[in-house]
Amino acid sequence: MKHFFLIFALGAISWSLPTFGQNAERRFFSIGLRASLNASWIGELPASTQDLQNISREDLKIGYVGGIYTQLRLPLGGLYLQPEVAISQVGGKYRYSAIVPNLAGIDNVYENFKTLSLTNLDFPLLIGYRFALGPIGLNLNLGGVFSAVLSAKETYEQEGFQGLVNLGRIEAERNIKDQINNFQAALQGGIGLDFSRFLVNISIQQNLTEVFESQTANLNLTPSELALVLDRETQRLLTAQITLGFRLY
Template identity: 25%
Template sequence: MKKTLLSICILISTVTFASAQLLPTFQLGIKGGLNFSSLKTDDNWFDKSSRTGYQAGLWARIGGAGFHFQPELYVTGKNAKATVNEGDAEVKMDFTSLDLPLLLGTRIGLGPIAARVQVGPVISFLIDKDNSIFDRLGDVGRTGSYKSQAIALTGGVGVDIMRLRADLRYEHGLSNLTKDGAESQKLNLWTIGIGYRLF
């Protein structure tokens, strides 16, 4: 009798745990971090180096069965420095964008501690154009008009510890930021973020 009751208890616990893993869950949190960005050109017509920027915003996670969808929304300050080969003119560029990463990922681990792998597109909207990277590069020539929207691909790893979230990602610019026949420029960056799950 005791063995039968024990077997029933184990079966119920297993079914309950499996069902909890399969049911979709929803999380919402805040996040802040640093980024290290640099510009890339096809023919390297300027020398560039990374500068430090910031990001702050919200994230959500909808998941189940080990996979999840994680949309995020950040205000991001991206900075870069370039020395143009023609005339050795140095330009420091600072601009602000509204970034929308749309990530797919998987969580490896059980309970309050787990690792994550995530990848997805990032859509950026420039919201500080007057003091942007685009306008300042125009001062040194070889640039035309610039777009107010860009698309990138990001991917990285993260860890969940209780309510805390930590991420390391690389973002590769896919969009040519210039238009009207100007020379191609793309923005790449590394990001380090710390988040907190509100619920």
């Protein structure tokens, strides 16, 4: 993925050299490539309950975005529509304690550390306004992002205790696509600059859809398995990203 970003940057620079320093022509329709680096986290965590405690965010989840953008200029000054198609990687890292009784009715305490990773096919639809500042354009944009989840996995570390007795430690990765909402919706807002064929944009995206579907049924689960699904409520992703774009036409 790092090689993709390097090739993208070198190709864009070489293509733009003949027009560098000239004001980009404002076309009715334009199309280009975009590549982003993002940082995402769980913006809303489950509330603490008798069984779910010590919930906290950990490190940011770093991901990449690559795709195509188009701009349709509207006959209202600098107003434009910007539909996009992109592949994105988002997620979050967090930890919590789950208290689950065993078959003897004795409470087991499980310390869980999780990394959630989603790969999405995104369809952003933004409306923006461009303010001309000589050869540079200042762009403000706002809109919605509709996503289809292509893959979802969860990497977790779990350590269990029964009083002072250590029940063991587990480190594993599992596919959780059947446990999440496979279609997500979000709001996105950003600000950026364009010059010649280049554009740079910084944006914030807030998911409106909860990551997980309704909590998994608790039937036929062992205490340690139950401890891994008690967090399946009220989780929404928040993402910050910086984007480099290059106009092809």
